[in-house]
Amino acid sequence: MLARLAENLFWAGRYAERAEDTARLVDVTYHTLLESTEADESIAWRQVLEVLHLTGPFETSGAPLERAEVIRFLLVDGTNPGSVVSSVQRARENLRSVRELVSSELWEAANQLHLELRARDVSADLQQPYELCGVVKRGGQTITGVAAETMPRDDGWRFLSLGRMLERAEMTCRLLDVRFDAIVDQPSALGFHAWIAILKSVSAAEAFRRTYRSSMDPEHVLEFLLLAPQFPRSVLFCLQAAESYLQQVEAADRQGRARRQLGQVRSTVEFAHAGELLAAGLHGFLEDLLDGIARVSDAVADEFFRHTPAGGLHIVAAN
Amino acid sequence: MGDIFDGYETDGFFDEAVGSDGMLRDHYRRLAERLSAFDPEELQRREQLRDSIFRTQGITFTVYGDDSGVERTFPLDLIPRIISASEWGQISAGLTQRVTALNWFLEDLYAGERAAINDGIVPRWLVVSADGYRRQAFGIPAPHGARCLVAGIDLVRDGDGTYRVLEDNLRNPSGVSYVLENRAAMTRVLPVVFAEHHVRPVDHYGQSLLRALREVAPASAGEEPQVVVLTPGVYNSAYFEHAFLARQMGVELVEGRDLVVDEHVVYMRTTRGLKRVDVIYRRIDDDFLDPVVFSPDSILGVPGLVNAARAGNVTVANAFGNGVADDKAVYAYVPELIRYYLGEDPILPNVTTYVLWDDDQRAEVLDRLDELVVKPVAGSGGYGMLIGPAATADELATFRKQIQEDPRGYIAQEVVELSRHPTLIGDRLEGRHVDLRPFVITGETVEVIPGGLTRVALRKGSLVVNSSQGGGSKDTWVLEDERI
Numbered sequence: 001m002l003a004r005l006a007e008n009l010f011w012a013g014r015y016a017e018r019a020e021d022t023a024r025l026v027d028v029t030y031h032t033l034l035e036s037t038e039a040d041e042s043i044a045w046r047q048v049l050e051v052l053h054l055t056g057p058f059e060t061s062g063a064p065l066e067r068a069e070v071i072r073f074l075l076v077d078g079t080n081p082g083s084v085v086s087s088v089q090r091a092r093e094n095l096r097s098v099r100e101l102v103s104s105e106l107w108e109a110a111n112q113l114h115l116e117l118r119a120r121d122v123s124a125d126l127q128q129p130y131e132l133c134g135v136v137k138r139g140g141q142t143i144t145g146v147a148a149e150t151m152p153r154d155d156g157w158r159f160l161s162l163g164r165m166l167e168r169a170e171m172t173c174r175l176l177d178v179r180f181d182a183i184v185d186q187p188s189a190l191g192f193h194a195w196i197a198i199l200k201s202v203s204a205a206e207a208f209r210r211t212y213r214s215s216m217d218p219e220h221v222l223e224f225l226l227l228a229p230q231f232p233r234s235v236l237f238c239l240q241a242a243e244s245y246l247q248q249v250e251a252a253d254r255q256g257r258a259r260r261q262l263g264q265v266r267s268t269v270e271f272a273h274a275g276e277l278l279a280a281g282l283h284g285f286l287e288d289l290l291d292g293i294a295r296v297s298d299a300v301a302d303e304f305f306r307h308t309p310a311g312g313l314h315i316v317a318a319n
Numbered sequence: 320m321g322d323i324f325d326g327y328e329t330d331g332f333f334d335e336a337v338g339s340d341g342m343l344r345d346h347y348r349r350l351a352e353r354l355s356a357f358d359p360e361e362l363q364r365r366e367q368l369r370d371s372i373f374r375t376q377g378i379t380f381t382v383y384g385d386d387s388g389v390e391r392t393f394p395l396d397l398i399p400r401i402i403s404a405s406e407w408g409q410i411s412a413g414l415t416q417r418v419t420a421l422n423w424f425l426e427d428l429y430a431g432e433r434a435a436i437n438d439g440i441v442p443r444w445l446v447v448s449a450d451g452y453r454r455q456a457f458g459i460p461a462p463h464g465a466r467c468l469v470a471g472i473d474l475v476r477d478g479d480g481t482y483r484v485l486e487d488n489l490r491n492p493s494g495v496s497y498v499l500e501n502r503a504a505m506t507r508v509l510p511v512v513f514a515e516h517h518v519r520p521v522d523h524y525g526q527s528l529l530r531a532l533r534e535v536a537p538a539s540a541g542e543e544p545q546v547v548v549l550t551p552g553v554y555n556s557a558y559f560e561h562a563f564l565a566r567q568m569g570v571e572l573v574e575g576r577d578l579v580v581d582e583h584v585v586y587m588r589t590t591r592g593l594k595r596v597d598v599i600y601r602r603i604d605d606d607f608l609d610p611v612v613f614s615p616d617s618i619l620g621v622p623g624l625v626n627a628a629r630a631g632n633v634t635v636a637n638a639f640g641n642g643v644a645d646d647k648a649v650y651a652y653v654p655e656l657i658r659y660y661l662g663e664d665p666i667l668p669n670v671t672t673y674v675l676w677d678d679d680q681r682a683e684v685l686d687r688l689d690e691l692v693v694k695p696v697a698g699s700g701g702y703g704m705l706i707g708p709a710a711t712a713d714e715l716a717t718f719r720k721q722i723q724e725d726p727r728g729y730i731a732q733e734v735v736e737l738s739r740h741p742t743l744i745g746d747r748l749e750g751r752h753v754d755l756r757p758f759v760i761t762g763e764t765v766e767v768i769p770g771g772l773t774r775v776a777l778r779k780g781s782l783v784v785n786s787s788q789g790g791g792s793k794d795t796w797v798l799e800d801e802r803i
Contacts (some may be wrong), residue, residue, distance in 0.1 A: 003579050003588040097553060100562050100572065141552060251591050304590040309581035 005101055005250075007305040008094040008158040015091035015162030016110065019084045020140025021171035022052070025178070026074050027133040028201030030067070032179060032194045044182065045070040051174040054082050068126040075132060076122050083115050084136050091143070103150035106143065113139035155249050162245040162300070169238035170293050172202065176225060177286045184218050184278070192216050197227075202233045222282070223274035235289070239266040242296075249304065258299035265292035323355045324741070327748050333480045333738040334750055337399060341549075346403045346798060353512045354398070359746040366397055366743070371509045373500075394791035396742050397508065400753065400773040401516070407797045410474070410482055410757065411767045413666030416657060418470045418759045421489060421644050423660040425467060430460040430642060440659045441652045445676075448727055449649055450697035451490065451642015453605055455612045457623035458641065459629050462535040465761040466638035468600075469528065471771075474667070474755045476738035483670045483735065485754065487645040487653070490637060491602050494772040495758050496560035499524060499567070501772075501794040517799040524758070525567025530569075531762030532598045535634045540597035547571045547587060549578070549601040551619045561602050575603070580623030583630035598634045599624075605639055614703050647696040647730045648674055671733040675726040684731040685719060691731045695720050706782065708734060737782055740793065742775055752776045754784050755795065770795035 029048050033041050042065050047068065049055045057080055063069040076081045092110045099107055106261065116135065125132035144164065151157040175198070183194040195216050199205040204224065211228070212220045228234040232241075243266055246259045277285050329337050330446040336347040343351050354362075373395070403412070427434055428446065436443045446452060471492025473485040502521050506513050529546065536544035550561035552574050565572035577587050578596065586593035601608060608622040627633045643649060651672045655664045671678040673691075684691060693705040705718045722729050739750035757771030773793040774784035784790040 001590055001592055002571055002573060002577050004574065006590045100554075100566070124600045159590070249590060305588075307579075307593050309579060309586070309593065 001155045001159075003305045003307060005098050006155065007039075007301070008097045009156050009160040009164035009268070010300070012091050012094035012098070012110075012307075013160040013165075014167040015087045015094065016140055016143045017164045017167040018082075018112075018171065018279070019087035019091065020137055021168065021175075022074060022082070022084050022087065023133040023136035023140075024201045025052075025175055026071060026129055027137075028175065028179065028197050030071070031197045031201075032183065033067075036220050041067060044178075047178045047182075052082055054080065056081070071126050072122070075125070075129065075136075076117070076120075088136075088139070097180050098156070103146070105150055106146050109139070109143045109146045113260070114141070135248055155211045158245040158249045159304075162242050162249070165238045165245065166293055166300075167244040167295055168220050168233060169235050169242065170290060172225060172233055172235050172238065173286045175201065176222065177283060177290075180218075180222065180282055180308060191218075195221050204231060204233060207231055219274045219278055221226050224277060226269065226274065226277075227272065236266070237267050239269060239293075246300070256299070256303045258296055258303050261292065261299050262296045265289065265296060268292070322352060323357075325747075327741060327750070329739065329750060332736055332750060332752075333476055333478050335476075335738055335740040337741070346401050349515060350399070350401060350512065354516070362397065362743065362746060365508050366756060369395060369397065369504055372504045372507060373525040374495060394777065395497075395504060396775055396777075396791055396793045398741055398743055398748065399505060399509075399796045400740055400755075400792045401796045401798065402770065404800050405797050407519075407769065409666065411769075413482070414472055414757055414759050414767050415641065415765045416661060416663060416666055417472060417484065417487070417653065418467065418761060420657040420660045421470070421487060421653065422464050422467050422761060424656050425489075425638070425641060425644050426461060426464040427660075428643065429456045429466070432457065435656060435659055438659070440655050441649065444646060445652075445727075446643060449643045449646040451605070451640065451646055453613075453640030453642075453643070455625055456638065456640035457514055459625075461636075461638050462537070462634060463761075463763050465531065465535050465636070465763075467641055467644070468531055468535065468636040468638075468761055469495075470759040470761070471756045472759060474757065475670070475735050476737045477670075480738065482667055482755075483654070484650075484667050485670055485735070486647065486650060488756070489641040489645040491557075491604065492758065493557045493560050493602075494756055494757070495514070495524060495768070496563040497792055498758070498768070498770065498772050498795070499563070501792060506609040513796075516796055519799055521768055524768055525564065525761050527766055527768070528564065528600070529568040529570070531760045531766075532636060534762035535599045535636060537631050537634055539632060544597040545599045546596060546600065547573045547578075547596055549573055549575070549599050549603055549606065549621075551575075551603050551683075555602075557602065564600070575618070575620045578621045578624070580621060580627050583623070583627045585621070585624065585627050585633045596633060598636065600636050605642065608635075608639070625691055642697075647694055648727065651730065670735050673731040675722055675729050675731060680731075681722070681726055685722065688715055688719060688731075690734065692734055693722070693729050693731050695729055696727070706734070720757050737776075737784075740773075740775065742777070742793075744777075749779070751779070752782050752784065753793065769797035 021299070025048060029044060033044055036044070045065060045067065049058050058070070058073055061073060063073060064193045073080050075084045078085055080086060095102060095107050095110050122132065147160060169274065179198055183191055196205055199208050199221065202225065208221070208224050211224065224231060224234065226235050229236055229240070231237055239262065243259065243262050246262060250256055250259065327337065336344055338344055384779055391516070405433070416757045424435055435441055436446060467489045469492060471488040471494060473488065475485045476482055476484050498521055533544050546568065547570055548565040550558060550572055552558065562572055571587065573587055579586050579588060579593065585596045585599070587596050603619055606614045607619040609620050609622060610617050611622050612625045624635065625639065628635050650669065651674050654669055657663060657665045673684050675681045675684060689707045689710065691707045695703045705714060737752040737754060740753045741748040742751040753773050753775045755771050755773050758768045760766045773795045774790050775793055776782060776784045777791045778789050781789065
């Protein structure tokens with residue numbers, strides 16, 4: 001397919017997922033902090049900004065590091081390119097460019113979320129973001145669901161899904177990075193609620209309980225969110241899915257740099273051990289993972305979206 | 320006459336459906352009969368059905384310079400225009416003749432010996448000063464001489480009912496998507512009426528266009544030429560049509576940034592690498608097509624495209640520089656070009672036209688400015704025209720001054736009292752002025768698509784049919800035979 005259209009779909013997938021996952025991250029942070037001191041809270045929000053690489057832009061905005069301000073910045077600030085409204089808008093713009101390729105329902109789902117966010121009075125949401133986060137989550141799930149039900153399983157679908165899966169893997173890593181170490185050190189009663197909140201934020205609470213029953217061992221939570229091969233928001237699941245989409249969009253006779261790099265990242269995760277990671281410190285591992293995924297994304301762009309004659313890339317023979 | 324025509328007045332104009340004797344023309348009888356059987360609610364219901372069809376399909380166009388709504392639907396009048404088989408035979412022959420001669424002229428000018436100029440049929444200075452003339456097109460031959468692969472020829476009918484050519488559109492004529500969409504909608508809104516009329520189909524347009532595009536592929540293309548449609552992008556007013564045509568033909572819709580030229584070969588960037596392109600049906604104007612040889616600041620085009628065409632590695636349709644032949648000043652010479660190249664008398668006459676660089680003609684025109692229509696030679700879309708009888712003293716003075724300063728820049732024409740057609744206004748019929756843009760495809764052979772786009776000036780008394788200025792359209796039914 002045309003490289004430009006594939007790129008639009010890839011980014012539509014990424015931005016829609018980013019919007020949804022940013023809302024999930026805000027939601028879980030807000031809820032695990034309800035009983036914290038003000039000092040803890042501002043540390044936590046700073047961490048959120050850091051894992052999203054948005055510390056600089058937030059400081060530039062001049063807003064004080066307070067809950068309502070960070071929530072505004074992350075959810076509804078149109079000048080923040082990483083905010084939920086910006087991500088939704090970019091997902092919509094990318095879908096608009098490929099309207100010929102996708103169902104009108106898919107375009108409408110993205111457009112509707114965009115319009116709903118623009119029309120919404122957010123003053124109450126900044127104090128209590130639960131409802132707004134719910135709107136974004138449902139909107140994101142609608143986009144994903146409509147895409148799954150209306151798109152033919154061709155390369156367009158694969159690039160959309162590849163973008164979504166890489167983004168989701170990244171965002172789950174970020175979620176673990178920002179909240180995990182803080183909660184591990186908490187007394188167990190408080191910790192229990194925090195773990196539930198984390199699991200709920202990725203819609204994993206029920207699935208987790210079915211797997212581990214009543215245990216709320218941090219090692220199990222980490223194992224589930226990082227390594228559960230059947231859970232669709234675990235890092236391993238996302239990387240495996242991305243790998244399979246990548247394999248399908250490649251020409252039959254070659255394995256490109258993107259898939260090689262993705263395979264390396266995936267096997268690092270696949271053969272990791274939750275207990276060892278906790279003992280050694282999670283942060284470094286997650287950072288390496290995020291770097292690896294970013295390299296995969298760059299390699300995808302080089303390999304599929306940016307062909308130039310000077311690049312020495314091969315020319316496809318006529319049909 | 321049935322109810323629906325009660326009180327219908329032709330007001331002295333040539334009417335497509337009603338003769339000067341006040342009687343329905345033969346080929347409109349059945350339509351009138353059927354429409355009269357509908358009560359007003361039924362007609363209204365069908366109009367609503369039409370609206371919902373267009374809205375759901377998002378059939379819209381953009382009006383430049385209007386900030387309010389970016390996209391509007393193009394109003395389709397429920398009453399079709401009907402053309403009898405014999406009448407269409409004449410029109411079709413006239414169009415084939417005219418487009419053939421225009422292609423000969425273009426190929427002669429850009430890739431031949433410029434015989435028409437050397438033999439004094441068209442003045443050299445007139446050709447080289449034409450706005451659409453492109454010296455960059457020299458020496459690029461078109462396979463089968465099909466420089467103008469798609470032409471849209473605007474026809475009007477004067478007070479006697481004579482079809483005349485108002486203007487030729489040989490660059491990027493648009494509107495054919497409306498022809499197809501109008502037809503699709505009408506077969507759902509008035510299915511029985513349509514079926515009874517034995518109307519010639521138009522929905523093979525995509526196949527005909529693809530066939531012609533493949534026929535003009537360079538020899539290097541082999542058996543399966545790769546054809547693409549090149550669009551300026553989603554913000555272009557005709558993007559809907561570009562996407563529509565690509566879909567109809569089953570080929571890629573590309574933008575300039577999707578194409579790259581290497582060693583005079585054009586490729587498109589796909590996810591699996593660069594894929595060679597053989598034929599480009601471009602819907603980007605010359606000036607924006609290749610920054611290397613045309614407007615250097617354009618980001619819409621493809622650097623190196625013209626030289627790739629010159630090298631014979633790709634065919635670009637329509638060819639570069641066709642604007643020279645639909646220049647409104649060169650228009651005045653088309654009847655002579657037909658005689659010159661084909662040795663035939665023109666079947667479709669021009670509208671009587673005055674060229675303003677001729678001192679005598681200019682003097683007469685300035686004398687009668689309030690009776691004539693003045694058009695800028697390079698314009699299109701009905702912008703920048705003077706309609707003498709409707710103009711204010713200020714407008715007349717402005718045009719008088721402009722003509723004197725730039726006589727090459729304008730032509731004048733006798734006012735053509737465009738024919739009128741019964742049109743549904745509210746729940747009754749009123750006469751509204753119409754024109755007709757048939758589409759002519761040239762590959763190895765010339766094919767005229769039956770009918771074309773009938774545009775209607777919906778404002779009472781208005782002669783301006785352009786969609787950008789309050790025009791609507793009608794489905795155009797060419798009858799298969801004389802049974803009706």
